[in-house]
Amino acid sequence: MQHSQLAPLPNDVPFRIVSKTIGQGAYACIKKACPLDSNNPVFAVKYIHKEYAAKHGKISTRQLSLEVSVHKHVSGHNNIITFYQTGEDPIWRWIAMELAEGGDLFDKIEADEGVGEDIAHVYFSQLISAVGFMHSKGVGHRDIKPENMLLTADGNLKIADFGLAALFEYKGSRKLSSTFCGSPPYIAPEVITCSTRGQNKGPGYHPDLVDIWSCGIVLFVLLAGNTPWDSPTDDSYEFHEYLATNSRTTDELWQKLPAATLSLLRGMLTVDPKSRFSLEDVRRHPWYTRSNRFLSSDGKLRDPINLATSMFESLHIDFSQDPLSQKRKGASRSLDTMDMDTDMDGADGTGFSSTQPEMPAGAMVMDWDAPDMTSGAFSSTQPSGKLSNTQDAVIINHLEDEPSMSQFSQQPSVPVSRTQNAQKFQDIIPSRSMTRFYSAWELKLLVPLICEALHRLGVPVPSVPAVTAGDTSAMIRVVTKDGRLCQIQGKVLIECVSEGIFEVEFVKVKGDPLEWRRFFKKVTILCKDAVFKPEE
Structure with missing residues (x-):
């Protein structure tokens, strides 16, 4: 299902969209919105493509209506996402609800x-x-x-x-x-x-x-x-x-x-x-x-500040670990034996039903906000993987306040600049995912390295994205199964964020967040020579 084939989202709604997609599935996406006459409050709107929900998720209009009525019935508790409003047109069903700003x-x-x-x-x-x-x-x-x-x-x-x-x-x-x-x-x-x-x-x-x-x-x-x-x-x-x-x-x-x-x-x-x-x-x-x-x-x-600090400082990637070793005894499968999901009875490829089942593997993951970049083109701004002292200083200055960098330190810690000004949990742990790393490698070396890491983990890569001068971003799709035989889907986005610096972000579309982080860690360790670390 290509992005260009999607019907536009309905315009006759009592709010306006203020963000790109913040969550997605094969037939649903979630965006931030706010009232037409105000910039606040900001809430979340889930758009469900009814035809694809019925065809690929086997979810009927009645089931969608039941989800709405049940959510409305249990709304009103401090620890349950609040239901606001719903509506539909011939193509889309939308559900407006409370925005969980802190993420997963x-x-x-x-x-x-x-x-x-x-x-x-x-x-x-x-x-x-x-x-x-x-x-x-x-x-x-x-x-x-x-x-x-x-x-x-x-x-x-x-x-x-x-x-x-x-x-x-x-x-x-x-x-x-x-x-x-x-x-x-x-x-x-x-x-x-x-x-x-x-x-x-x-x-x-x-x-x-x-x-x-x-x-x-x-x-x-x-x-x-x-x-x-x-x-x-x-x-x-x-x-x-x-x-x-x-x-x-x-x-x-x-x-x-x-x-x-x-x-x-x-x-x-x-x-x-x-x-x-x-x-x-x-x-x-x-x-x-x-x-x-x-x-x-x-x-x-x-005490959200101290709790967030404790959680943040526990996020750590040990580059001395062997990502190809099977850690637990008796495990039926680990990431080094993952394979492409080709038979999906239910959302997880195991016959289990889910609220956001994905497209069959052949259709891959849909992009809701950008044209397809499957061919993958990159900008090569550095002549080699080595940096001059001046370039190194620029990168350190650029990334010193980036939260995700801490996990690559020998002793992860919250930057002083954040702790001094922190007023709430999100000031310590940002809502954006920590499954990302930065690299100063030349892209014609970086891209094959990532693809090779995926290959070593048993994750199929149909073709290695080509590196074309003048382009600045690319995407590698991931459709596989985790160590528990449950499906995970997502994409690896590689983007030039500053001269000589590329961000490699692992965006989960479907699957367990801990399994996705475990997958990210394994790929990152296999690519450790290209990962920029705070101590370097």
Whole structure:
């Protein structure tokens, strides 16, 4: 689906667009907007291409209407994205909602490392508060995962995306769900065993108990920086061991968890939904009720500057690591064996339903704001990969306040210029993604290096972009699967941002934010000779 084939976005709307795309899928994009007669407040508008949603995502007009009604029903909680308004024309459906200015929560968490107990406790508490509110309204989210956990400018959590939400209780009457949906590492076992698949009618499952399982997985990921298993099936070595040992697994990720959280996690991750912790069980657990220096009595961040600083300084790329080694035992697949996704039954290529399923792999990723740059042309402004002392000084001056540079330092830290003036969370951790690096290499060397890194990781590159004098940007598309067999899509954008300096940005379109960061780190380490580092 080419950009030129898209119908223009509707003009007859009560707002005006004030940004390029800030989020996207195969048939949907999100842009910033504001009222027609004002520059404030700024909010987000999700545009859904109805034809492509129906054709490639199998999402009907009724389902889109249900998403709107459910989102409106649960709107009004501090930790849930507020619904504002909706409308449509023959081609587009639009949904105006609160803008989460802080971006993805898990974009700010280091893969395979996680965060400290206090920070994990803050975001887990806010997640439970939001889920509890939804359940009190009779709504189960059914798709709780890092992709749907966003941040405000002050660093507070916001739950988003109600495309898979279901009403499980109405006027005291409860009903089961049977839709097979969610992301494999985060879904509860009963979604697989009790849902309807193909011609097989499942007995159904309780959406609220499914949410509790997913919240437990999220807590695990906050603390460990990784999921405990690829999926809750016998095909996963880690899950099989979890069952065989009565949740007393010897897996290294469980061994590193704080002891106080183990009983909470085991209660939430009880396979039998009848014995699983309820929300009240979670709220009464000693780890949940513990005091927290970052959390105020109203459930909001008390000290966002220090919390953001701690999170920011944990983001680090170790260039001594081997990105081609498989870190975890029993993993079914790692990035060095990723392949092109060619058979997509559902959004993840695994038969799972999603709220923003992508186009088949052959169609690749659509650009919403710019002409196609697949052929890839670059401007070569430097004669070689070496810089003169004067050029080196210019680059250092240009990048000294760039937040993403810190992750390449031996000891990552927040620049003094930011800490002195910081007033809120976003002043320390910017909303823009940290998955980027800068290079002073000549482009005819840089481009093949990146493509070779992708090739070594098993990520297919149809052709190496050509370097053509006079051009200043290019794009490499990424359609592959992560180490858990879930689909990730995105693009590597290479752009000249100053004479002799190129920014290499990894833009995620679809997939788990932690898996995308893990992918970014592996490529960056393989390209380490070209990465500009603060110590150089």
